[in-house]
Amino acid sequence: MSVAYKAVLWNRQKFIYDAILLSLVALYIVLFINVTQWFDSNIDIRGVRIRAFGSAAFILLHVILSIGPLTRLSPKFYPLLYNRRHMGVTMFFLALQHTRLGLQWYHDFGNLEPLVSLFVSNTNYLTFIRFPFQVLGFVPLVILFLMAATSHDFWLANLTAPVWKGLHMSVYLAYGLLTGHVLLGALQTNTHPVLTLAVGVGLVWIVGVHLAAAIREFGRDNQDLVTGNEEFVDAGSIAEIPEKRAKIVTLGGERVAIFKYDGKISAVSNVCQHQNGPLGEGKIVDGCITCPWHGYQYLPENGASPPPFTEKIPTFDIKLEGDRILVKTIPNLPGTSVSPAVIAMEEKT
Structure with a gap:
């Protein structure tokens, strides 16, 4: 708690949290790029970087969505919840870098502006497999931007709690669209079964851990002590x-x-x-x-x-x-x- 709004109320715990978070993200990106190049030395590094930042953001989103229900199942996960907002902002910047590199590589070589090209270069909006998967990634980016931009308590107080909470609950819409983005995009060009299995396991995990937490919370609420008109x-x-x-x-x-x-x-x-x-x-x-x-x-x-x-x-x-x-x-x-x-x-x- 603070009397006045500050950008970040830094303390020792937040420094440690962010240091571990950023170190793990950096380590993942470095390992992803180097391991990919080790398996294929002729691969275009620009494509590798796009996938590195995109996969890092997607994995981090799974972690973020898991923290809430895990804290309902065990208080041991509270330390992860404490500074989850910084994790969310980090995820947004990873997704932003993924988008920037993708626009440069796929849409920055024609007469159209890259953002215009993103929406009109593939017009198969009425099909499934050929659906413009990049659009499914851009819409969640807008949602993640709004969440990152309003993550400070200033916005919680001024937007009011219901509006702020509703905005941040849209992360589940973002997750659904991003899952479609991966299924119709990366998994169509990288058909290794391990990648498909990883995405499937991630989806099952997110649904499962939320259901487990919901069942436990329902059990608690079902033990209501009020059975009549007792005072x-x-x-x-x-x-x-x-x-x-x-x-x-x-x-x-x-x-x-x-x-x-x-x-x-x-x-x-x-x-x-x-x-x-x-x-x-x-x-x-x-x-x-x-x-x-x-x-x-x-x-x-x-x-x-x-x-x-x-x-x-x-x-x-x-x-x-x-x-x-x-x-x-x-x-x-x-x-x-x-x-x-x-x-x-x-x-x-």
């Missing part, structure tokens, strides 16, 4: 919750995070106002609930971010009966102060 519901025992951590329960279709800290219990909405991160999977740091995705913080007793920040989340009334935690089923307005339930001495021991 309070039993959310479990005090002993279930580790110190400065939370238990996540579902009340009326909404997830609630119940935190135990400093001999007290508080309940707030599980949804972070930044990017809908799962607050209940975070912990209490410096007296604040800290989102595991990007570190946004909220005070447990009122759901408000510490000054000068203004984000607020709903809170829930809570009470204790022995070692049982009872949570009110109706949330309070965001930022409403609620006295924490104090754990009795015998329950602490």
